[in-house]
Amino acid sequence: DIQMTQSPSSLSASVGDRVTITCRASQGISNYLAWFQQKPGKAPKSLIYAASSLQSGVPSKFSGSGSGTDFTLTISNLQPEDSATYYCQQYDSYPRTFGQGTKVEIE
Amino acid sequence: QVQLVQSGAEVKKPGASVKVSCKASGYAITSYDINWVRQATGQGLEWMGWMSLNSGNTGYAQKFQGRVTMTRDTSISTAYMELSSLRSEDTAVYYCASAKGGTRSSYENWGQGTLVTVSS
Numbered sequence: 020d021i022q023m024t025q026s027p028s029s030l031s032a033s034v035g036d037r038v039t040i041t042c043r044a045s046q047g048i049s050n051y052l053a054w055f056q057q058k059p060g061k062a063p064k065s066l067i068y069a070a071s072s073l074q075s076g077v078p079s080k081f082s083g084s085g086s087g088t089d090f091t092l093t094i095s096n097l098q099p100e101d102s103a104t105y106y107c108q109q110y111d112s113y114p115r116t117f118g119q120g121t122k123v124e125i126e
Numbered sequence: 127q128v129q130l131v132q133s134g135a136e137v138k139k140p141g142a143s144v145k146v147s148c149k150a151s152g153y154a155i156t157s158y159d160i161n162w163v164r165q166a167t168g169q170g171l172e173w174m175g176w177m178s179l180n181s182g183n184t185g186y187a188q189k190f191q192g193r194v195t196m197t198r199d200t201s202i203s204t205a206y207m208e209l210s211s212l213r214s215e216d217t218a219v220y221y222c223a224s225a226k227g228g229t230r231s232s233y234e235n236w237g238q239g240t241l242v243t244v245s246s
Contacts (some may be wrong), residue, residue, distance in 0.1 A: 053232045055171075062221055062239050063163075063171065068232035075127070106171055110230055114187045115161070115173040 025118035036097045040121045042090045042107035051111035128152040128224040130237035143210040148222035156180045160205040164218040212244045
């Protein structure tokens with residue numbers, strides 16, 4: 020199974036900041052990498068697919084990059100509504116695997 | 127895109143089975159796969175398996191092999207996930223997620239989740 024490792028596990032930042040979350044795959048997955056946002060008590064929401072493509076309706080403040088084993092999710096101009104847990108997932112092979120999540124809090 | 131609506135919360139005793147439904151609506155539904163993901167309280171996301179709404183083909187995580195069955199009823203555009211021999215560790219929110227059919231497709235939409243509580 021491909022292991023996905025996110026860092027950091029949590030972060031705290033101020034309104035207006037830019038934050039970056041990293042996700043590392045235990046083996047190469049090309050660009051078959053997705054990012055999800057989950058707010059407390061809610062279902063996950065799909066943000067990014069193919070490492071860098073935004074899902075329909077997702078604001079451009081979210082951006083993704085990477086290929087192979089190393090990926091990043093960047094959130095620009097951080098706002099209170101961005102407070103959530105973010106997960107990466109590889110869909111290059113089965114079983115699909117998720118990172119452990121990164122909790123983003125607003126200071 | 128496909129929208130997904132799941133069935134309501136369930137409470138089951140250890141050893142019982144639970145069947146969660148996921149009703150799809152939208153365009154070209156049968157071109158989609160339905161994936162099932164669960165999340166225990168305070169924990170991360172765990173992939174359980176997938177099913178093609180077109181062919182009914184399935185693939186399950188090894189952890190759930192022998193205990194999970196994914197089926198569909200195309201007449202009502204609904205997918206089902208049945209988990210048997212329930213134990214307390216199966217207490218979680220279960221989500222369905224849609225992905226365009228194909229070996230490497232990302233999830234587009236998610237259901238709202240179904241809380242399954244296993245308790246004696």
